[in-house]
Amino acid sequence: xxxxxxxxxxxxxxxxxxxxxxxxxxxxxxxxxxxxxxxxxxxxxxxxxxxxxxxxxxxxxxxxxxxxxxxxxxxxxxxxxxxxxxxxxxxxxxxxxxxxxxxxxxxxxxxxxxxxxxxxxxxxxxxxxx
Amino acid sequence: xxxxxxxxxxxxxxxxxxxxxxxxxxxxxxxxxxxxxxxxxxxxxxxxxxxxxxxxxxxxxxxxxxxxxxxxxxxxxxxxxxxxxxxxxxxxxxxxxxxxxxxxxxxxxxxxxxxxxxxxxxxxxxxxxxxxxxxxxxxxxxxxxxxxxxxxxxxxxxxxxxx
Amino acid sequence: xxxxxxxxxxxxxxxxxxxxxxxxxxxxxxxxxxxxxxxxxxxxxxxxxxxxxxxxxxxxxxxxxxxxxxxxxxxxxxxxxxxxxxxxxxxxxxxxxxxxxxxxxxxxxxxxxxxxxxxxxxxxxxxxxxxxxxxxxxxxxxxxxxxxxxxxxxxxxxxxxxxxxxxxxxxxxxxxxxxxxxxxxxxxxxxxxxxxxxxxxxxxxxxxxxxxxxxxxxxxxxxxxxxxxxxxxxxxxxxxxxxxxxxxxxxxxxxxxxxxxxxxxxxxxxxxxxxxxxxxxxxxxxxxxxxxxxxxxxxxxxxxxxxxxxxxxxxxxxxxxxxxxxxxxxxxxxxxxxxxxxxxxxxxxxxxxxxxxxxxxxxxxxxxxxxxxxxxxxxxxxxxxxxxxxxxxxxxxxxxxxxxxxxxxxxxxxxxxxxxxxxxxxxxxxxxxxxxxxxxxxxxxxxxxxxxxxxxxxxxxxxxxxxxxxxxxxxxxxxxxxxxxxxxxxxxxxxxxxxxxxxxxx
Numbered sequence: 119x120x121x122x123x124x125x126x127x128x129x130x131x132x133x134x135x136x137x138x139x140x141x142x143x144x145x146x147x148x149x150x151x152x153x154x155x156x157x158x159x160x161x162x163x164x165x166x167x168x169x170x171x172x173x174x175x176x177x178x179x180x181x182x183x184x185x186x187x188x189x190x191x192x193x194x195x196x197x198x199x200x201x202x203x204x205x206x207x208x209x210x211x212x213x214x215x216x217x218x219x220x221x222x223x224x225x226x227x228x229x230x231x232x233x234x235x236x237x238x239x240x241x242x243x244x245x246x247x248x
Numbered sequence: 249x250x251x252x253x254x255x256x257x258x259x260x261x262x263x264x265x266x267x268x269x270x271x272x273x274x275x276x277x278x279x280x281x282x283x284x285x286x287x288x289x290x291x292x293x294x295x296x297x298x299x300x301x302x303x304x305x306x307x308x309x310x311x312x313x314x315x316x317x318x319x320x321x322x323x324x325x326x327x328x329x330x331x332x333x334x335x336x337x338x339x340x341x342x343x344x345x346x347x348x349x350x351x352x353x354x355x356x357x358x359x360x361x362x363x364x365x366x367x368x369x370x371x372x373x374x375x376x377x378x379x380x381x382x383x384x385x386x387x388x389x390x391x392x393x394x395x396x397x398x399x400x401x402x403x404x405x406x407x408x409x410x411x
Numbered sequence: 412x413x414x415x416x417x418x419x420x421x422x423x424x425x426x427x428x429x430x431x432x433x434x435x436x437x438x439x440x441x442x443x444x445x446x447x448x449x450x451x452x453x454x455x456x457x458x459x460x461x462x463x464x465x466x467x468x469x470x471x472x473x474x475x476x477x478x479x480x481x482x483x484x485x486x487x488x489x490x491x492x493x494x495x496x497x498x499x500x501x502x503x504x505x506x507x508x509x510x511x512x513x514x515x516x517x518x519x520x521x522x523x524x525x526x527x528x529x530x531x532x533x534x535x536x537x538x539x540x541x542x543x544x545x546x547x548x549x550x551x552x553x554x555x556x557x558x559x560x561x562x563x564x565x566x567x568x569x570x571x572x573x574x575x576x577x578x579x580x581x582x583x584x585x586x587x588x589x590x591x592x593x594x595x596x597x598x599x600x601x602x603x604x605x606x607x608x609x610x611x612x613x614x615x616x617x618x619x620x621x622x623x624x625x626x627x628x629x630x631x632x633x634x635x636x637x638x639x640x641x642x643x644x645x646x647x648x649x650x651x652x653x654x655x656x657x658x659x660x661x662x663x664x665x666x667x668x669x670x671x672x673x674x675x676x677x678x679x680x681x682x683x684x685x686x687x688x689x690x691x692x693x694x695x696x697x698x699x700x701x702x703x704x705x706x707x708x709x710x711x712x713x714x715x716x717x718x719x720x721x722x723x724x725x726x727x728x729x730x731x732x733x734x735x736x737x738x739x740x741x742x743x744x745x746x747x748x749x750x751x752x753x754x755x756x757x758x759x760x761x762x763x764x765x766x767x768x769x770x771x772x773x774x775x776x777x778x779x780x781x782x783x784x785x786x787x788x789x790x791x792x793x794x795x796x797x798x799x800x801x802x803x804x805x806x807x808x809x810x811x812x813x814x815x816x817x818x819x820x821x822x823x824x825x826x827x828x829x830x831x832x833x834x835x836x837x838x839x840x841x842x843x844x845x846x847x848x849x850x851x852x853x854x855x856x857x858x859x860x861x862x863x864x865x866x867x868x869x870x871x872x873x874x875x876x877x878x879x880x881x882x883x884x885x886x887x888x889x890x891x892x893x894x895x896x897x898x899x900x901x902x903x904x905x906x907x908x909x910x911x912x913x914x915x916x917x
Contacts, residue, residue, distance in 0.1 A: 274656075
């Protein structure tokens with residue numbers, strides 16, 4: 119039973135972007151499952167680092183797509199990207215510093231973020247692009 | 249940022265540009281001297297005369313569509329001499345131009361001389377002779393300070409021209 | 412060769428100090444020499460167009476038309492004429508300074524040879540255009556130039572009959588030769604424009620426009636000069652008269668007096684030798700070949716940030732080859748890559764956070780990897796002791812003499828632009844250091860052209876990748892200084908430490 123299930127509203131209608139959405143959801147679900155199996159703290163930190171790098175690249179690609187399409191709400195969408203990256207950095211640092219992780223808390227946070235962002239900004243982007 | 253120093257630097261830049269665009273003067277000619285320019289371009293005689301072909305050889309050539317004469321192209325060098333009041337001021341030899349040495353030979357010289365009324369003698373050799381000259385000309389002329397005196401040569405017009 | 416360049420660089424730094432004081436670092440004319448060259452070219456071209464309207468081609472008409480412009484229409488055509496002359500002279504000044512400067516700061520070797528090599532024929536063209544311009548006035552200076560140039564050209568085995576014969580006396584000169592000169596003076600500069608375009612081909616976002624302040628200032632200076640000291644003609648040409656005293660434009664005619672003491676043939680030899688030496692300088696001595704940037708497709712989605720940031724156009728985007736769902740991937744042209752690492756600094760996956768696999772970003776320098784950089788930062792700061800620990804990310808060109816101490820770690824990069832902003836975040840937020848200094852070249856004078864500008868923009872959150880908002884930028888100092896300014900950097904460090912000490916007390 120995975121943390122985040124793919125929903126159509128996660129799709130932006132651009133293949134590379136959607137591919138990355140699936141990949142990211144896969145990474146998050148994988149992390150959630152690993153935590154459920156009692157993964158070591160270091161493994162969780164590394165998984166978070168991987169997610170951070172992938173998400174940073176994903177946002178960069180998505181922003182390129184938005185710029186090319188002269189998307190009107192580019193500025194606010196990009197701002198949300200930066201906020202997410204800020205918050206993810208904070209999470210990584212606190213998990214690393216604490217020496218242990220709270221599965222419930224972490225999973226809930228990741229779920230909320232991505233589902234929220236996908237559901238609002240990305241869905242709107244999908245509407246604009248089609 | 250300092251606008252005053254900026255202005256000074258701009259002024260210095262403009263001053264350097266302005267000054268060196270016209271100064272210091274360059275002294276090219278000496279106003280007390282005259283200049284003789286010798287400029288000739290002349291095709292000398294060929295080194296070898298045309299080969300004497302037998303009538304039969306000429307006939308064969310005509311049938312093959314070849315030129316009817318066989319004339320080696322190479323020319324002799326050109327020798328030019330210039331005297332002023334009997335004193336030798338120039339003696340030069342010019343090779344023919346062109347890849348096969350078959351073009352005209354050129355002589356171009358500039359000589360600064362004292363002004364005044366002088367006898368100018370110029371000589372040219374364009375044949376294979378070992379002594380003597382093919383063309384020679386002498387004239388008493390007035391050389392003016394600050395002006396050019398040109399000596400040219402046109403075989404068709406009969407020889408040298410002074411100006 | 413290196414000691415010569417060092418000495419020249421020191422000389423430039425000395426002179427530029429005054430200009431930096433007067434103009435500020437960003438508008439220092441010495442970092443805009445190439446752009447000023449372009450700018451003066453446009454002034455010359457525009458004024459030339461105006462002059463051409465009133466210029467009459469013809470042996471006597473030419474002089475008369477120029478006199479009309481200078482005297483009767485002094486307020487317009489006259490000013491244009493002066494501007495035309497003075498801007499051309501200014502062009503020679505900035506171009507010569509430009510070539511000396513690029514040589515002194517070693518910006519011509521290795522994969523950067525292209526701009527230098529294409530500059531060599533450009534230099535020759537500037538002179539051909541300028542000299543042919545003076546010919547058109549057909550005053551005594553033009554007469555001298557015609558005589559000297561044709562006699563000089565006659566020492567080359569190019570012509571069957573000496574072209575100096577055209578200027579033998581007043582009967583010899585034909586209008587046809589005059590038309591040839593006009594042709595050269597118009598099409599020479601047009602071809603030169605093509606050469607100028609080629610000259611900047613391998614520079615992305617080539618700086619061909621000087622900043623507005625410099626543009627206005629130089630134009631004003633030349634205009635004032637044109638009003639105060641108008642360009643005038645000398646007495647009309649008369650081929651029967653020997654030109655004696657001539658007002659000389661030394662910028663363009665500097666080699667001509669040599670013809671009085673050196674035979675023309677030998678002077679050609681010297682000239683060719685000079686140009687030959689200039690042409691081979693990029694390979695004397697050959698630059699050390701560093702590996703070009705390498706793309707890691709597993710970590711690359713074709714976001715194009717590296718493509719956008721490369722200063723030498725070494726990256727192009729090509730269709731994807733690994734079958735993943737992305738449209739494009741970057742392709743590095745090893746012939747153009749100067750191994751500056753600016754692309755690495757732009758890559759979103761170039762983060763120091765530990766990952767499941769090896770720390771490999773989408774693009775990196777094989778000889779200076781992100782993994783290496785991370786370890787070095789951790790090690791170097793780990794060895795720091797003291798209350799206020801500072802790490803200096805210094806580019807290879809910047810001076811760090813005297814910064815070494817127990818509480819300072821120095822990490823060198825080929826260019827400040829190689830530093831991913833996430834490293835600044837990592838260093839400060841993980842407590843590896845209390846302050847970060849990024850040391851690079853003076854503004855506008857990045858050795859790799861765009862590195863320090865991009866870095867400043869990334870840290871100010873104007874250019875991707877943005878520095879994380881949570882980073883306290885009071886703990887980040889960007890130190891952009893000329894290459895030899897070690898003392899100024901030490902002062903900056905002292906002031907920075909004082910600021911950091913105050914922050915810790917908060």
